Amino acid sequence: MRLAREFGVQLITENEINTIRELTGEVHYLIRRGGFFYAHRDLVPILSRQRSGLKWALYDGRGPSADLHIGHLVPWMLSKWFVDKFNVDYFFELTDDEKFLVKEGGYTLEQTNKYAYENALDLIALGFTPDKLHIIIDSEDIKYLYKIAVRVGKKLTLSTVKHTFGFTDSTNVGAAFFPTLEISVAFLPTELYGEQVPVLIPTAIDQDPYFRLARDIADELGYPPKPSTIYSKFIPGLTGEDKMSASNPDSAIYVTDSERDVRRKIMNALTGGQPTVELQRKYGGDPDNCVVYKYHLLFQDSDEKVRDIYENCRAGKLLCGECKIMLFERIREFMKEHNERRERAKDAIQQYRISVKFR
Amino acid sequence: MRLAREFGVQLITENEINTIRELTGEVHYLIRRGGFFYAHRDLVPILSRQRSGLKWALYDGRGPSADLHIGHLVPWMLSKWFVDKFNVDYFFELTDDEKFLVKEGGYTLEQTNKYAYENALDLIALGFTPDKLHIIIDSEDIKYLYKIAVRVGKKLTLSTVKHTFGFTDSTNVGAAFFPTLEISVAFLPTELYGEQVPVLIPTAIDQDPYFRLARDIADELGYPPKPSTIYSKFIPGLTGEDKMSASNPDSAIYVTDSERDVRRKIMNALTGGQPTVELQRKYGGDPDNCVVYKYHLLFQDSDEKVRDIYENCRAGKLLCGECKIMLFERIREFMKEHNERRERAKDAIQQYRISVKFR
Numbered sequence: 001m002r003l004a005r006e007f008g009v010q011l012i013t014e015n016e017i018n019t020i021r022e023l024t025g026e027v028h029y030l031i032r033r034g035g036f037f038y039a040h041r042d043l044v045p046i047l048s049r050q051r052s053g054l055k056w057a058l059y060d061g062r063g064p065s066a067d068l069h070i071g072h073l074v075p076w077m078l079s080k081w082f083v084d085k086f087n088v089d090y091f092f093e094l095t096d097d098e099k100f101l102v103k104e105g106g107y108t109l110e111q112t113n114k115y116a117y118e119n120a121l122d123l124i125a126l127g128f129t130p131d132k133l134h135i136i137i138d139s140e141d142i143k144y145l146y147k148i149a150v151r152v153g154k155k156l157t158l159s160t161v162k163h164t165f166g167f168t169d170s171t172n173v174g175a176a177f178f179p180t181l182e183i184s185v186a187f188l189p190t191e192l193y194g195e196q197v198p199v200l201i202p203t204a205i206d207q208d209p210y211f212r213l214a215r216d217i218a219d220e221l222g223y224p225p226k227p228s229t230i231y232s233k234f235i236p237g238l239t240g241e242d243k244m245s246a247s248n249p250d251s252a253i254y255v256t257d258s259e260r261d262v263r264r265k266i267m268n269a270l271t272g273g274q275p276t277v278e279l280q281r282k283y284g285g286d287p288d289n290c291v292v293y294k295y296h297l298l299f300q301d302s303d304e305k306v307r308d309i310y311e312n313c314r315a316g317k318l319l320c321g322e323c324k325i326m327l328f329e330r331i332r333e334f335m336k337e338h339n340e341r342r343e344r345a346k347d348a349i350q351q352y353r354i355s356v357k358f359r
Numbered sequence: 360m361r362l363a364r365e366f367g368v369q370l371i372t373e374n375e376i377n378t379i380r381e382l383t384g385e386v387h388y389l390i391r392r393g394g395f396f397y398a399h400r401d402l403v404p405i406l407s408r409q410r411s412g413l414k415w416a417l418y419d420g421r422g423p424s425a426d427l428h429i430g431h432l433v434p435w436m437l438s439k440w441f442v443d444k445f446n447v448d449y450f451f452e453l454t455d456d457e458k459f460l461v462k463e464g465g466y467t468l469e470q471t472n473k474y475a476y477e478n479a480l481d482l483i484a485l486g487f488t489p490d491k492l493h494i495i496i497d498s499e500d501i502k503y504l505y506k507i508a509v510r511v512g513k514k515l516t517l518s519t520v521k522h523t524f525g526f527t528d529s530t531n532v533g534a535a536f537f538p539t540l541e542i543s544v545a546f547l548p549t550e551l552y553g554e555q556v557p558v559l560i561p562t563a564i565d566q567d568p569y570f571r572l573a574r575d576i577a578d579e580l581g582y583p584p585k586p587s588t589i590y591s592k593f594i595p596g597l598t599g600e601d602k603m604s605a606s607n608p609d610s611a612i613y614v615t616d617s618e619r620d621v622r623r624k625i626m627n628a629l630t631g632g633q634p635t636v637e638l639q640r641k642y643g644g645d646p647d648n649c650v651v652y653k654y655h656l657l658f659q660d661s662d663e664k665v666r667d668i669y670e671n672c673r674a675g676k677l678l679c680g681e682c683k684i685m686l687f688e689r690i691r692e693f694m695k696e697h698n699e700r701r702e703r704a705k706d707a708i709q710q711y712r713i714s715v716k717f718r
Contacts, residue, residue, distance in 0.1 A: 097509045109509060142505040147498050150456045150468060153533025158517060161532050173520050174512025177536035 009039045009208075009231060016040065019047045024085040029301055030078045030232075036298060037078060037202070041211075042228035046200045050086055057189040058082055059199040059227070061093035061136075061182065064115035068122055069252035070331065071235035073338070074298050075202045076126050078232075082200075083132045090133045091199070091354075092123060093185045097138040101175040113139055120349055122255055125342035130351035134358075136188075138181060141354055148184035148191060153177065155217040164209045182207075183214040186227040192358050198225045205231050235298065236291050240270040255339075259332060266292070266328045272313075273320035284316040292320065292327050299330050368398045368567075368590060375399065378406045383444040388660055389437045389591075395657060396437065396561070400570075401587035405559045409445055416548040417441055418558040418586070420452035420495075420541065423474035427481055428611035429690065430594035432697070433657050434561045435485050437591075441559075442491045449492045450558070450713075452544045453478060456497040460534040472498055479708055481614055484700035489710035493717075495547075497540060500713050507543035507550060512536065514576040523568045541566075542573040545586040551717050557584045564590050594657070595650050599629040614698075618691060625651070625687045631672075632679035643675040651679070651686055658689050 012031065021027045030036045049056050058079055062072070083090050094116035100109045107115075116137045124133065136144060158176065161167055167176055189197035201211055208229065215226040234243040237251030253262050272290030274280040287293035287310045300306050309326070312318035350356060371390065380386045389395045408415050417438055421431070442449050453475035459468045475496045483492065495503060517535065520526055526535055548556035560570055567588065574585040593602040596610030612621055631649030633639040646652035646669045659665050668685070671677035709715060 097505075100509060101513050109506060139506050139509065140502070143499070143502045146456075146501040146505070147468060150459060150498065150533050153536065154460050154531050156532045157529050158521075158526070158532055158535055159528035162517075162528065167517070169518035169521065170516050172513050173515045173517055173536055173539060174509050176517055177512065177532055180532060 009041045009205075009229070010043075011039050012037060012043070012230070016043055016047070019044070019051075023047065023050055026085075028078055028081040029303065030074065030081075030298070033297055033306075036074065037230050037232050039231040040229060042226065043200070043230055045225060046198065046228045049198070055088075055189075055193065055195065055197045056086075057088055057197050057199050058090040059093070059185055059189075059201045060090070060203070061095060061185065062119055062123075063095045063099040064112055064119045065099060066115055066118070067252075067254055068119055068256075069254050070335065070338075071252060071298075073122065073126065073255070074235065075232050076123055079202055080126050080128060082202075083128065088132070089189065090128065091136065091185055091188060092120075092133060093136045093138065093182065094119060095138050095178070095182065097142075097181070098175070098178045101172060101178060109139060113137065117349065120352065121342045121345045122338070124345035124349065124352055125338050127341070128352070130348065130357075133352050134354045135352045136185065136354050142181075144188060144192075144354055144358070145181050145184040148187050149177075149180040151221055152180040152183050152187075152214075152217065155220060156180065156213065160213070164213060179210055179213065182210045183217075186211065186214045187218070187221065187223045190223055196224065199227050201227055201229045203229055203231060204234060236294055238265055238269040238291055238295075240291065253331065253335075255335070255342075257335075259335075262331055262335065263328050266295075266324050266331065267321075269295075269324065271320040271323070273323075277319060280319055281316045285313040285318070285320065287313045292323055295327050296323075296330070299327075299334055368400045368564075368588070369402075370398050371396060371402070371589070375402055375406070378403070382406065382409055385444075387437055387440040387444075388662065389433065389440075389657070392656055392665075395433065396589050396591050398590040399588060401585065402559070402589055404584060405557065405587045408557070414447075414548075414552065414554065414556045415445075416447055416556050416558050417449040418452070418544055418548075418560045419449070419562070420454060420544065421478055422454045422458040423471055423478045424458060425474055425477070426611075426613055427478055427615075428613050429694070430611060430657070432481065432485065432614070433594065434591050435482055438561060439485050439487060441561075442487065447491070448548065449487065450495065450544055450547060451479075451482060451492060452495045452497065452541065454497050454537070454541065456501075456540070457534070457537045460531060460537060468498060472496065476708065479711065480701045480704045481697070483704040483708065483711055484697050486700070487711070489707065489716075492711050493713045494711045495544065495713050501540075503547060503551075503713055503717065504540050504543040507546050508536075508539040510580055511539040511542050511546075511573075511576065514579060515539065515572065519572070523572060538569055538572065541569045542576075545570065545573045546577070546580065546582045549582055555583065558586050560586055560588045562588055562590060563593060595653055597624055597628040597650055597654075599650065612690065612694075614694070614701075616694075618694075621690055621694065622687050625654075625683050625690065626680075628654075628683065630679040630682070632682075636678060639678055640675045644672040644677070644679065646672045651682055654686055655682075655689070658686075658693055 017027050046056050060079055079090055096112040096116040099112040100107055120135050161176055161179055186199050189199060211227055211229050218224060218226045236242060239248060239251045241251050250265055253265055269291050271292050272286035274283055296306055296309050309323060376386050405415050419438055438449055455471040455475040458471040459466055479494050520535055520538055545558050548558060570586055570588050577583060577585045595601060598607060598610045600610050609624055612624055628650050630651050631645035633642055655665055655668050
């Protein structure tokens, strides 16, 4: 795998999966099925800490925006499972500052801050409890990060951030400084608890440069052990792109989409099916190259149902239209529940703020 | 005057001095005598606001360090007079972050933070009351600055901060970001009061680049009117250097010096006197080129005494030894009072923190 080679990460193998099963009694389908979380760096030391009863924490984040799609929720669903099974704290950084800083013109800081609150509702709606999920909104909770960021910032030259993030002399100095904050959260649990609390960071590979820098300077800053990471794939666009795309609204299902929109988008999705019903019946479809099947893998927790879909597709028993209806019904159910819980989260959001829990 | 020409500032003239007298009934000797505060940029609009009963605020700051000398107290003495006479708020930034960031190796952030508290005591000891003096310690009070700093940071490219402050690609990204914070305090009163509150910044010319940048971007950020500045000269070293120097401890009187040290330093100071008593009696001294006389100008509030010193020196009636003893006695008295008030400030310091006054 190219990414694994280039970035020095390891694929998740049966070894790690077995260790997780041993520790928790089961393995979440997003890891087990191999399709979504696929690689890691130093997952093993984290699992060893768990076995030894030593503290660690989960750390994830998001650049808040108005266009949250259901694919964004998938890694957070796994985080929920980690929190429940491993009984760990989950630190979540909403980078309203960066979203403002990197966008030429466009958003005001007030807007990106508003999106942070909106996105927080979607996160909370996945079922986290306030004792475990600690939300950091950069522009408001900077006091938790700045002292760490200053020490991180002293270790990173302009040259380093330019090379690592592709910055140039035309980059604004706010954007150039921002990486120190994303890095600082990796060290925050250690500061808050006054003991070594390494983090496991579920992330896509595009955020890896932040965490490689974090690892580079962890020792010097007195933050061993280094942060660990597990990597998720990008979720493919419904219309066939490698990645859901904000510029093509039909490539993704937004959490705010109407049932009608969701249905249309799914029914228009690119599949691995044959061009005609007759050919599908005769030769079967190709679920391994089908966006609709990939969505089933992400949102259907029943292994049996997923297996049936796969086999019936291959055997030509399941037509794409039927398969899409099944997906639509699953997503509709998922979104209905999600939006109900999201509504309830509105009253509770303050309880999840890091500022109400740590002085 | 070279600095005035190069930086586009104006000399303080009888016009400004007369306006101050008109508004307050008097003029502080540090402005009146012309020797210390000598130039300004947009002092007149600030005085006009005062006349119209419109709000403005004073803003000063310091990179905290262990080696505070009595010369550092001089501009703060004028600030005290401004606060009293104009009834304005005084925002004071202690940049423990920057002091840590720009020092290769050397200080830890804990050390520079400790110096911030130490230096705050010296500031408070000058007689400020907590309703007027608002102390910002960057590493602890970052939440007051960061939202402004992000907007400032978006306006400043790496190229701009490199050119303005002489940064290179080897500069660390924390130090590169820091100017946004020094600039942000200039806009803080406007944010805190929710109305236009421009600042007047007493400063030495070396800090001017920060405030020129602040002026450049004030309009775009919606912070009219632009910050104003008044400039003080560097205080000459006792041993004849242009500026007191940390590398020559005998060039400055530190607030922590013993009476014995103070006496020795003053008695060893370079004067404008003649080489021998006889020549001094015959030709008189040159107070205009005498460090000891400059110190009299800074620390002696009686115009009459200062005039006597000047004239008796010129006339050869006053010998350098006698003049130094007079200065020593004045400084001893000043430091005795200062240290008593500094001791009392220890119990009160928290009341001056911005965080206890603004939510």
